[in-house]
Amino acid sequence: MSTSDVSQRLWSSLTAVSGSFERLQNTPVTWVAPAAFFLLVFRLYPLVEAVRMSFTDMSLIEPGYEYVGFESFVSVVSSPSFWTMGRVTIIFVAASVTLQLVFGMILALAIDYGVSHKLSGTISTRVAVLSAWVIPGIVIGILWKIMLIETNYGVINYMLLQVGFDVVSFLSDPQMALLSTIMANTWRGTAFSMIMLYAGLQQVPTHLYDAARVDGAKALQRFRYVTLPQIKPVVFINLVLITIYTLNTFDMIMSLTGGGPGHATEVLALFMYFEGFQRFNLGEAAAVAVLMLLVNVVMTAVYMRLFIDGEEM
Incomplete structure (x- = not known):
């Protein structure tokens, strides 16, 4: 494969990626993604983790814990x-x-x-x-x-x-x-x-x-x-x-x-x-x-x- 063929294929790949990125920018996903990421990391995950912890005997002074059901x-x-x-x-x-x-x-x-x-x-x-x-x-x-x-x-x-x-x-x-x-x-x-x-x-x-x-x-x-x-x-x-x-x-x-x-x-x-x-x-x-x-x-x-x-x- 010649150097010109490699360059042409590379240019075609970059053009396709650029076009995909431009199309992605024109969709709501690009604008919603940061807020969704923030909610997942700082809202949903702590909520799920709190619910999970409520079914354990987790303590700040004990390294391990066990699931105890509704005992807490x-x-x-x-x-x-x-x-x-x-x-x-x-x-x-x-x-x-x-x-x-x-x-x-x-x-x-x-x-x-x-x-x-x-x-x-x-x-x-x-x-x-x-x-x-x-x-x-x-x-x-x-x-x-x-x-x-x-x-x-x-x-x-x-x-x-x-x-x-x-x-x-x-x-x-x-x-x-x-x-x-x-x-x-x-x-x-x-x-x-x-x-x-x-x-x-x-x-x-x-x-x-x-x-x-x-x-x-x-x-x-x-x-x-x-x-x-x-x-x-x-x-x-x-x-x-x-x-x-x-x-x-x-x-x-x-x-x-x-x-x-x-x-x-x-x-x-x-x-x-x-x-x-x-x-x-x-x-x-x-x-x-x-x-x-x-x-x-x-x-x-x-x-x-x-x-x-x-x-x-």
């Missing part, structure tokens, strides 16, 4: 502290999600009203609210701890002392500590609800409001019979996401109260951390993670039943 789940569920954490988690999640949804809706409506009437201060309001969302949870916990610390140097207690009140035990009283974590988490998560709901409000046709005004509907009636039905899918997605985020809240509570006093603010996510990295029971910590995943799935199904009602989103 039985051990977790039979623990009295688990049900204490469960009750705290239910209160924390229910109160936080409700307050985030309510305040997020109020802020979204206020900003939508301000933008539509060209009022000043709408941009600064959005920036101020969004700043709470972009700050890491560990920093938020530290900031709230500085404000709620029970000395004269605590910001809120200092202001209370200035007007004649006594120092409030925000972090040492069990009920007040749980209330403080709910307040901090609400302040942190309201911005996300505001973003979602404000985006939903932009999709409501203005002619529906005009027709409601012609029919004599008041502001509350327009909100109930026009706004809410139109943004129901957005409310559903918002509820699902903030419930998942709140149920998995760990960093903020860790830096704010550390789960104390006692176990007053120890939610399941924090209980899972302590089980795995303080008591070194990775199998039981994974079992708690799987149970939390099941709770998320059940809550999503409940929200679908309440908000979708067979309608397509």
Whole structure:
């Protein structure tokens, strides 16, 4: 075979490869592949691994492990502290999600009203609210701890002392500590609800409001019979996401109260951390993670039943 034949075949191969690459660039696979790879490596694999670990007696202080079936789940569920954490988690999640949804809706409506009437201060309001969302949870916990610390140097207690009140035990009283974590988490998560709901409000046709005004509907009636039905899918997605985020809240509570006093603010996510990295029971910590995943799935199904009602989103 001559040199010219080899060169021609090599050039034909390079041309074919180049053509195949160009065709691949024009398909969705090229653009979806990086995201799919990220989800497989950093989302799906850890999920599968956590489920696998939940059926073992894996420990951080023992090199080997065995598959023990549902023993880790039985051990977790039979623990009295688990049900204490469960009750705290239910209160924390229910109160936080409700307050985030309510305040997020109020802020979204206020900003939508301000933008539509060209009022000043709408941009600064959005920036101020969004700043709470972009700050890491560990920093938020530290900031709230500085404000709620029970000395004269605590910001809120200092202001209370200035007007004649006594120092409030925000972090040492069990009920007040749980209330403080709910307040901090609400302040942190309201911005996300505001973003979602404000985006939903932009999709409501203005002619529906005009027709409601012609029919004599008041502001509350327009909100109930026009706004809410139109943004129901957005409310559903918002509820699902903030419930998942709140149920998995760990960093903020860790830096704010550390789960104390006692176990007053120890939610399941924090209980899972302590089980795995303080008591070194990775199998039981994974079992708690799987149970939390099941709770998320059940809550999503409940929200679908309440908000979708067979309608397509």
